Amino acid sequence: MALLKLVFLFFLISFSASAQKDYKLWLQYNVVNNSALVSEYKNNLGGIIVLGNSETIRIAQKELQTGFENMLGTILEIKPNIKGENNLIVGSQLDLSSEIKSELQVDLDKINNEGFIIKTISLKNKKQIIITGKNDVAVLYGVFNFLRILQTNKAVKNLNITDSPKINLRILNHWDNLDRTVERGYAGFSLWNWQKLPGFIDQRYIDYARANASVGINGTVLTNVNANALILTPQYLDKVEALANVFRPYGIKVYLTARFSAPIEIGNLKTADPKDPEVINWWKNKAAEIYKQIPDFGGFLVKANSEGQPGPQNYGKDHVDGANMLADAVAPFGGVIMWRAFVYSEHDANDRAKQAYAEFQPYDGKFKKNVIVQVKNGAIDFQPREPFHPLFGAMPKTPLMMEFQITQEYLGFSTHLVFLPKLFQEVLESDTYQKGKGSTVAKVVDGTLYQNKLTGIAGVANIGNDLNWTGHPFAQANWYGFGRLAWNPHLDSETIADEWLRSTFSNDENFVKPLKNMMIESREAVVxxxxxxxxxxxxxxxxxxxxxxxxxxxxxxxxxxxxxxxxxxxxxxxDRSKSGTNAVSQYAPEVAKLFDNLETCPEKDLLWFHxxxxxxxxxxxxxxxxxxxxxxxxxxxxxxxxxxxxxxxxxxxxxxxxxxxxxxxxxxxxxxxxxxxxxxxxxxxxxxxxxxxxxxxxxxxxxxxxxxxxxxxxxxx
Missing domain, CATH: 3.90.1330.10 (Alpha-glucuronidase, C-terminal domain)
Incomplete structure (x- = not known):
């Protein structure tokens, strides 16, 4: 019996350790085995000077201490001031001394409100590593990036990094239902335990926020685009508020999906017509109610008149009418409306690939300034490979938000190893030619092609309550990679794979090189x-x-x-050539010509167009x-x-x-x-x-x- 107990205890300890590794995602903070690097790190990190005392700054401090203890076996002293040695100084621009601020002014002018600086400067004849930004959340981003330098075993001498996100809204879309099932979810049930909220705050909510902040994700849509109006009732808004309170220190805003027929279903109105005064007033009151509880509420994501979802077309109105009505409701509070362009109709079966463009492109310039149209990466539906969606670049007066699918609905679920950042990069690098050569999809999404101020990128989440979060250890790389590309859509997927492997498993080159090649090739294999x-x-x-x-x-x-x-x-x-459905005509002339000709059409897209x-x-x-x-x-x-x-x-x-x-x-x-x-x-x-x-x-x-x-x-x- 004693032996059985010992075996069982050993099993529990082993299982706990392995589960913990899976659960830690890319924040493993493995021991640095390179003695020269350890020596360098310790010589440059005599102690930590923390400026500020917000909850976010305390989180940043804890993260640094956890990282140093795990990677270097050192608990760095928290110091009140510089005392003649090398230190790590962490704090926002507002808390920096005038001396440090003067030293960093050129860099501070380069970053935006979410950007950070990691820089080695000399103070009192000693090197000091400064991590700063214009606010505390930016500092937290800087801390995670600094720890990634250590995780990937890079040098910390003479650091000089300034980095800002190129996209405003970097958002996960959870297709989670209120009964905790997840549409196209392959990693267990929903994270959100609505039954226990708001009173019970699961540690997973905190760890979820931490993982997202580590890659710069700053928003989460909690509910399925096939929406349930109950999420907008007081009972559920209390629960949403509890989650918002958890996420706020990590820089994450909550968003909800708005069911267009909510005024009927929970408001006792007879219509949801976007032009009806009672409906307009109902949404304004609902927005005010939400913002009173959650002042930094992000806004609504809307799927309307698609796959049976109600929308403005039910009342003879159009997408502009619906989106702008909701935009007016959230505008006084700084909210946004993300209006999905995923529409197709059984009444127009000529070519489904043409429908979103045909329906939305004529509305260019008609949406309110706080509306962003969310467009899938391809014109059909998250396939293993699709040509880029023709709407990208075709609506110069309307901000367009990229929608990728991180969950592998059409790519073997969470049983198949498929590194999706390779797919994402292929789409983002595609040239729309809408303003000549070099008019890439990435430049549409980050706003630089048409100087759009509102920019966004969304990923349909692959996260559930499985121990390893995503159902497959390598599916974690797709969550990670989405976050990195949302921060900078011009990143190379090979760089992302390298970072993730080193942070998640090992820095040994004999491991990293072949595994990185395997990940990069995995997407083409599934195609x-x-x-x-x-x-x-x-x-x-x-x-x-x-x-x-x-x-x-x-x-x-x-x-x-x-x-x-x-x-x-x-x-x-x-046949989508000119002699077929003529879907090629929805692209810029240079792209249309390429796709239309059987001889010049890239073979990877051959049967898509011919x-x-x-x-x-x-x-x-x-x-x-x-x-x-x-x-x-x-x-x-x-x-x-x-x-x-x-x-x-x-x-x-x-x-x-x-x-x-x-x-x-x-x-x-x-x-x-x-x-x-x-x-x-x-x-x-x-x-x-x-x-x-x-x-x-x-x-x-x-x-x-x-x-x-x-x-x-x-x-x-």
């Missing part, structure tokens, strides 16, 4: 084994788990995968059929190689996380073969051609794959 050469939306319908290119029996044409690939005996692909013969010769000399089949096989091979890379990493990390990822990669590899076999067997019916020799032959029939059903796939509704 290859799911939707190569511009194929899209061929996932099984509803839950979007696994392939379903054969589905054609749903009531709305654009809900069926057959609508998107249009495979027949003549070929495959959706219906192509099975015998069409690709640039590598292969026929389209052979090339498509080899892409599917290539994706399978890439994931097999990912498994090999991961196996070699075992000695660099803890066994718990190693085994966790190992098992998930095994699942992913099996599912790549499912995708390859199901899709190729289906498309082979139309091509009538044999598979190339290099492609493994299916071991199941097409009928078998069609028979698979997943009524309880996670995240569906």
């Amino acid at each position: 290859n084994y799911m939707t190569p050469l511009g194929l899209h939306h061929i996932m099984d319908t509803g839950h979007h788990y696994g392939p379903g290119p054969w589905v054609s029996n749903l009531s709305r044409p654009e809900w069926n995968p057959t609508y998107y690939h249009k495979a027949d005996k003549n070929g495959i692909g959706f 219906h192509v013969s099975w015998d069409y010769k690709l640039k590598n000399g292969q026929t389209l059929w052979n090339g498509l089949a080899l892409k599917y096989q290539g994706g399978v091979n890439q994931v097999k190689e990912m498994q090999n890379v991961w196996k070699k990493s075992e000695k660099y990390i803890d066994s718990e996380r190693f085994n966790e990822v190992k098992m998930l990669l095994e699942i992913q590899h099996e599912e790549t073969k499912w995708w390859r076999d199901a899709c190729l067997l289906y498309f082979q019916q139309f091509s009538g051609k044999e598979l190339p020799e290099a492609v493994e032959k299916p071991t199941q029939t097409l009928e078998y794959f069609k028979s698979l059903k997943f009524p309880f796939a996670p995240g569906n509704g």
